[in-house]
Amino acid sequence: MTQLVASGLTLRRQGRAILDNVSTGVAGGEFVAVIGANGAGKSTLLSLLAGLIRPESGTVTLDGAPLTGLTRTGLARRRAYLPQNPRCEWPIAVERLVALGLTPVLPALGELPEQFRPRIDAVLESCDLTPKRLQAATTLSGGELARAMLARALVGDPDILIVDEPTTGLDPQHALEAAARLRALALAGKLVIAAMHDLNLVARYATRVLALHQGAVAGDGATAETLTATLLSALFQVKACVASTPGGAFVDYFPNDSPM
Amino acid sequence: MNSRAVLFPVLALVLCALLVASLLCGAVWLRPAQFFTADASGEMARLILTQVRLPRMVLALGVGATLGLSGAVLQGLTRNPLAEPGLLGVSSGAALGAVLAIYFGVAGHLAVALPLLGLCGALVAMTLTFTLGRGGGTLALILAGAAVSALMAALVSLALNLAPNPYAAFELTSWLMGSLDDRSWNQVWLAGPFMIVGCALLAFTGRALDALSLGEVQAESLGVDLQQVRLLALTGTALAVGAATAVSGIISFVGLVAPHLVRPFVGHQPGRLLWPSALSGAALMLLADVATRVINLGPELKLGVFTSLIGTPFFFWLVVRLRRNAP
Numbered sequence: 087m088t089q090l091v092a093s094g095l096t097l098r099r100q101g102r103a104i105l106d107n108v109s110t111g112v113a114g115g116e117f118v119a120v121i122g123a124n125g126a127g128k129s130t131l132l133s134l135l136a137g138l139i140r141p142e143s144g145t146v147t148l149d150g151a152p153l154t155g156l157t158r159t160g161l162a163r164r165r166a167y168l169p170q171n172p173r174c175e176w177p178i179a180v181e182r183l184v185a186l187g188l189t190p191v192l193p194a195l196g197e198l199p200e201q202f203r204p205r206i207d208a209v210l211e212s213c214d215l216t217p218k219r220l221q222a223a224t225t226l227s228g229g230e231l232a233r234a235m236l237a238r239a240l241v242g243d244p245d246i247l248i249v250d251e252p253t254t255g256l257d258p259q260h261a262l263e264a265a266a267r268l269r270a271l272a273l274a275g276k277l278v279i280a281a282m283h284d285l286n287l288v289a290r291y292a293t294r295v296l297a298l299h300q301g302a303v304a305g306d307g308a309t310a311e312t313l314t315a316t317l318l319s320a321l322f323q324v325k326a327c328v329a330s331t332p333g334g335a336f337v338d339y340f341p342n343d344s345p346m
Numbered sequence: 347m348n349s350r351a352v353l354f355p356v357l358a359l360v361l362c363a364l365l366v367a368s369l370l371c372g373a374v375w376l377r378p379a380q381f382f383t384a385d386a387s388g389e390m391a392r393l394i395l396t397q398v399r400l401p402r403m404v405l406a407l408g409v410g411a412t413l414g415l416s417g418a419v420l421q422g423l424t425r426n427p428l429a430e431p432g433l434l435g436v437s438s439g440a441a442l443g444a445v446l447a448i449y450f451g452v453a454g455h456l457a458v459a460l461p462l463l464g465l466c467g468a469l470v471a472m473t474l475t476f477t478l479g480r481g482g483g484t485l486a487l488i489l490a491g492a493a494v495s496a497l498m499a500a501l502v503s504l505a506l507n508l509a510p511n512p513y514a515a516f517e518l519t520s521w522l523m524g525s526l527d528d529r530s531w532n533q534v535w536l537a538g539p540f541m542i543v544g545c546a547l548l549a550f551t552g553r554a555l556d557a558l559s560l561g562e563v564q565a566e567s568l569g570v571d572l573q574q575v576r577l578l579a580l581t582g583t584a585l586a587v588g589a590a591t592a593v594s595g596i597i598s599f600v601g602l603v604a605p606h607l608v609r610p611f612v613g614h615q616p617g618r619l620l621w622p623s624a625l626s627g628a629a630l631m632l633l634a635d636v637a638t639r640v641i642n643l644g645p646e647l648k649l650g651v652f653t654s655l656i657g658t659p660f661f662f663w664l665v666v667r668l669r670r671n672a673p
Contacts, residue, residue, distance in 0.1 A: 138563070163569075165567075169561070172561070178615050182613055186568070
């Protein structure tokens with residue numbers, strides 16, 4: 087089982103601590119939602135866990151081996167990373183965009199080898215993109231582009247999927263769908279780590295919550311126990327309530343000075 | 347998508363036709379039958395073919411392919427459709443080297459001194475650009491290239507300004523305009539190896555350019571070493587375009603236009619664009635070279651001037667298309 091362990095991660099920019107001594111251990115089968123206010127260090131933590139940047143101090147290990155000891159392509163084969171609002175710069179067909187996810191396993195020169203075709207077909211099908219496969223990626227709607235990027239991330243069959251704000255900018259239907267997809271991937275054994283702002287989606291779909299407050303861990307554990315009104319009040323400086331409803335957990339929040 | 351399967355045969359056919367035209371047309375029009383006659387006119391035809399037309403054809407082919415390939419690489423690297431081989435200061439560096447060779451009269455004593463110094467100029471410009479722009483990402487590299495380019499252009503102007511006599515100034519400007527006239531096998535042997543090594547380096551950027559369509563962060567997450575790709579693109583361009591500019595003078599627009607001509611046929615994917623763009627660059631260059639020989643305006647029509655003249659309308663077309671596609 088995939089084990090990703092961070093210990094004592096610290097990163098400073100211009101004297102200000104972006105992350106301060108963050109430690110956690112996550113494993114395959116978990117859908118970890120990283121929550122926190124804007125500027126709490128969520129994106130930085132994801133980049134560190136993805137091995138894209140190096141911490142000032144502290145280490146990240148994958149199955150016991152430090153990320154810094156892995157080659158770029160070796161790491162790229164095991165984890166996929168999607169930044170906030172991923173974009174495609176050229177009007178490439180969706181199936182070609184998805185194939186870019188195979189970059190770490192492709193030979194240095196030449197066309198896409200035939201043996202990868204079935205994988206691309208399968209991932210297009212699983213992300214409901216088959217009818218769109220020849221359409222230019224730049225003409226997709228927001229929800230379709232998000233699915234295409236997810237397919238791009240999944241085509242290499244990574245053990246770890248790290249996604250920065252996968253539901254931001256999506257309408258309710260597509261946001262629910264995206265969250266459900268991430269949960270299904272976790273249930274299938276992958277380690278999914280996502281920074282999220284929609285707390286209702288976090289409450290219903292994430293199996294685990296990692297809360298950051300001003301660069302430090304403010305809460306880390308199973309969603310039901312960790313995502314509490316007290317934690318949310320501390321994180322976001324709001325009055326919060328977490329209720330359980332027949333449709334799943336429900337989160338709402340109000341300004342601190344509201345009479346609720 | 348079968349358009350790429352059609353593209354290669356079509357490009358190859360066009361190229362072959364242009365190669366034949368390039369061998370036969372010029373101040374003396376040759377007929378293929380002449381090469382097989384045994385008399386003095388056959389002797390002359392064979393001499394023109396092997397010593398004048400053939401090296402010129404090979405140079406046009408090499409210079410055009412080099413410009414097309416490097417234009418495609420730089421457009422992919424910067425994700426900017428207006429990028430061209432001169433972007434990183436390499437061509438102006440080569441121009442400065444060549445201009446210095448003419449200015450100090452070295453070129454008069456030793457014919458290969460001009461391309462040799464041109465090549466040195468390109469390498470110096472590349473080193474400057476890379477040192478200046480190191481560690482600052484692609485934008486820093488472009489800015490450094492613009493700065494180096496401006497410096498080299500200023501020094502070229504200085505050389506023109508200080509030219510000892512009008513004849514020297516004329517020689518300098520006419521070299522700067524770019525031409526393949528009076529080139530021989532010497533230039534081919536000198537520039538060829540650098541162009542081949544440079545193009546080989548550029549070819550290895552393909553995968554990374556594809557990944558870069560997703561932006562720098564995603565490309566890095568896919569295992570692309572951006573620093574290494576920038577170095578490959580810059581070194582490859584310096585060697586290939588530096589050598590090309592050193593033998594032909596500055597040829598503008600071929601490197602800019604060639605990728606655009608074939609981009610729709612490869613599904614806009616930057617990595618798959620490389621070889622088609624090299625072929626279309628070679629075809630454009632041969633076409634322009636043939637045209638300068640066929641069009642007779644009295645004085646020789648310079649190749650660089652001609653490519654600028656036919657290249658500028660292409661810019662207008664880009665603007666119009668951008669306006670049409672704008673939301």
